[in-house]
Amino acid sequence: MAVPLTADAFVRALRAEGVRVREHPDWKTRNRNHKGRWGPVHGVMLHHTAGRDSLALCRDGTQSLPGPLCIGLIGKDGTVQLLGHGRTNHAGNGSAALLAAVRADADVPTGPGPDAVDGNAHFYGFEIENLGDGRDPYPAAQLDAAERVSAAVCRAHGWPAGSVVAHKEWTRRKIDPSFSMAEMRGRVATRLRTAPTTPTRPPQKPPQEPVYEPFPGAAFFAPGRHSPLITQVGRRLVAEGCGRYTIGPGPRWTDADRASYAAWQRKLGYSGSDADGVPGRASWDRLRIPRTS
Known part of the structure; x- marks a missing residue:
């Protein structure tokens, strides 16, 4: 006790x-x-x-x-x-x-x-x-x-x-x-049975520039939004087997992009309103969009 x-x-x-x-x-x-x-x-x-x-x-x-x-x-x-x-x-x-x-x-x-x-x-x-x-x-x-x-x-x-x-x-x-x-x-x-010890850690490396695109926020993905980033998102969704495109992907955010992203969310285990096709930070971070700039 x-x-x-x-x-x-x-x-x-x-x-x-x-x-x-x-x-x-x-x-x-x-x-x-x-x-x-x-x-x-x-x-x-x-x-x-x-x-x-x-x-x-x-x-x-x-x-x-x-x-x-x-x-x-x-x-x-x-x-x-x-x-x-x-x-x-x-x-x-x-x-x-x-x-x-x-x-x-x-x-x-x-x-x-x-x-x-x-x-x-x-x-x-x-x-x-x-x-x-x-x-x-x-x-x-x-x-x-x-x-x-x-x-x-x-x-x-x-x-x-x-x-x-x-x-x-x-x-x-x-x-x-x-x-x-x-x-x-x-x-x-x-x-x-022994005194506390601190784990050995490898030497710290200098910080590196991020290699993936940061999350731009859910509001970025408004219908009709035009950006090269949207093409990159679509390419990654296709690579993950979640593409739902008949044409594209392209730089304009469309219903096909949203359906593809919803497939990605379902692949991660989300359902219902959590798989609505609107990117969120957790699912975005796991998609790992290569940084282009």
């Missing part, structure tokens, strides 16, 4: 463990504490996002599940995006047996029990950027960051590595994260 770390103590613990963090605006006060208690806390819960470009979702959530959906999002490069602090919508109801085992420093039970306990009140939640399909890799830097954030929280509270659990161990409803938790707990246990 433990009182949650303050936001300042939490980020100090992460940095002391060598975690590379990015602090988003207002993360220290963004939470769901008005919906229920935060604490006492008993452990760390790890998740995978089941998708890419998950930052906005983890920060803001959805209409039915408001954000933040985690305290931190662990990217492929090992950077931990701090999005909230306190109660977050990451765990939901889960196993009383697992919670009892964590509190008693006992082994994690085999198979979660009934969904009987509110995990949002008792665990620090971290999302890990991964499709969770068994084919999307977890780079070494990302697993190292997951190990470090888990160890940092455990070290700050005096918890053993057994306090690090998976969403899939909490409830039968989930399968995340899609890696071995026994191995992750072993890594955390090894780290906790």
